[in-house]
Amino acid sequence: MENTKGISRARFLAGAAAAGLAGAVALPAGQAAAASREQRHRGLKHRGVVYTVGAGETPGTAWSAARMRRDIRVIRDELHADTVDVTGDGVDRLTVTAAEAAERGLHIWLQPTLGDIPEKEILDSIAECGRFAERLRRHGASVDFSVGCEFWLFVPGIIPGETVLDRVENLQNGTVDMAAMQRRLARFTAKAAAVGRSVFHGHLSYAAAQDETFEPVDWSLFDIIGIDYYSYFRDPSDYVRELRRHLRWGKPLAITEFGTCAYVGAPETAGMGWNIVDYTKEPHEIKGDPVRSERTQAAYLMDLLDVFESMNLYAAMAFEFITPDAPHRPDNPRYDLDLASYAITKPIPTTPWHWEPKEAFHALADRYAGCR
Template sequence: MENTKGMGRAQFLAAAASAALAGALLPAGPARAAGSGRGLRHRGVVYTVGAGETPGTAFSTARMREDIRAIRDDLHADAVEVTGDGVERLTATAAEAAERGLHVWLQPTLGDVPARDVLEHLAETGRFAERLRRHGASVDLSVGCEFWLFVPGIVPGDTAVERIRNLLAGTVDPVRMQRRLDRFTARAAQTGRSVFQGRLSYAAAQDDEVDWGLFDIVGIDYYSYFRRRSDYTAELTRYLRWGKPLAITEFGTCAYEGAPETAGMGWDIVDQDKDPAEIKGDLVRSERTQAAYLVDLVDVFSAMGLYAAMAFEFVTPDAPHRPGDPRHDLDLASYAITKTIKDRPDDPASDWHWEPKEAFHALARRYATEGRCRENPWKAQLSGARTPPRK
């Protein structure tokens, strides 16, 4: 993004939107080979751009711009995964991140609508990603996330929650599910290729079977827990067998004791049948637990030389933190590295702000170190050699 530094926002957006399709293509740049062991190429965070569940948490362009600034300047990330639905929200956020010199991992995730709508949403978002790329932005396009969860017709159920319940109940035919998943993934890859000439990927669940020959980068949402770092390395190595760069498209946990051991189900602690919703059980809040897990995984990813790692996630506005009220502290169910504080906790239209959790500060320190080592690869190798795996 060197040629956009100093450009005004209006100039950048105008240039990106009007880039001549007949012009010379800017090369996407080689994605470093998997497992090169020279630190993370991209260190980032997931930024979700949904519409919001209440008037007070509706998407705000002004708030988004400040968040992207904080991701770059305070978190010391060099990448952001822009995900969610709504082409306007996705493209505005991607443009802001690109203007600030961040690497953009653009991942539309429209869900619970017909498959044709999902593909149209992908195509429109992908066209914008291509305009950014032609203008010189560093951008990868992911065609989506865990299609079996978000796209109706692969697993029985009208909503993602219903589909999860059917899977857990064991009422799904795995052969038929895989056949449907393969067909839709191939259609999505074809759609992505038709509009985007850069690197293409997909965010799969850990146990998904994916034809990675369709993509340039292997993308995995990773939520394992092991006591030994060497076990993470052993498990992740299987995703390198395709000889392609590996991106960790999500990793993280919640801020309570025992959350990392839930293997990605840490969010399932809220009783939605209560009004207001409340936390089930007597959980002990522990921001330190979340922070330690995230940093341990970044150490693993860096030592393996992975292409990218995106912590899930930056902020969850609809899961506010209520200090002193653990039964209604919905932030306990959030994977965010910040906590949402509402001015008026019981008012859906209340304004709010976020405050960093311990995980934010820990990641910021780790990402800053990673950034310095990226500037000096030899230093990175020496640093890695001096830090033995923790038992």
């Protein structure tokens, strides 16, 4: 089943940012202390990257099986990741990508993420992807299955509004009954977990927002706790303090997303770094005069990995490998949408387009290679 109504993760984050829900309060700039090499080797069990399989917003950036296969090879052989988080919409795209990753010997975190379609279609997609994940598992692949991502905004009916943007507007207007929303969220999460359990017999998970007061999850339904994490602190002990709350369930903790954009000050925005794009204009353009800094993005990723390694977490997947619809235009900064991208590669708008690695790609590759 193909879903053509899904939205990109980037657009979702923008909506969450507008509602004041993404990330934590920014603190002054700083860099976490590096963990020792001994800690890194005994730290994370799985180190990877998020690979989104959306349809693409234009014909030029449409999903391509050939490009996906090249990217998966790069993720294994050049990024040196052992894990790929296959996410997005479109069961066909999700399953063929997961199969390619399995063939390449990667650990798979398979996570359908659909928005603005009826609840039944979302549950059907979870079932289809879960059945495929189970087939991969039975054939010897290393695979975890996540039933979805932050249902409170993606799934219609939990927050009033036909679309994500409608639901964001309702949040902004303060018209949402939060207690009722959380009850609806809990009911749907339980349904999704039950569907996942019925078809997949490996480790089951879900990717939740990091703010437990907003999105409380009954983690007894899952085997692995998944958190999308975009906090920023000066002191690394504050990351540990915040993340330790998620360990009280006595279950493995996976960081299902972490990252920032490539400009000065982006980490301090705590998940809202890409909110520098004015989407009311055509073509979209960058607001203000942010200073591009790939080093800033790379340093933030390394700081968080140091923390995750020191805590011996189950997995961490950097968000994300590529954002095709955020082209890098170095000669025209006003339209350099890659400034607002969390990707570790930058799309170059040639014909056909291609990507080039950012400093974050090289930093991750060095770290991941050293941990193999």
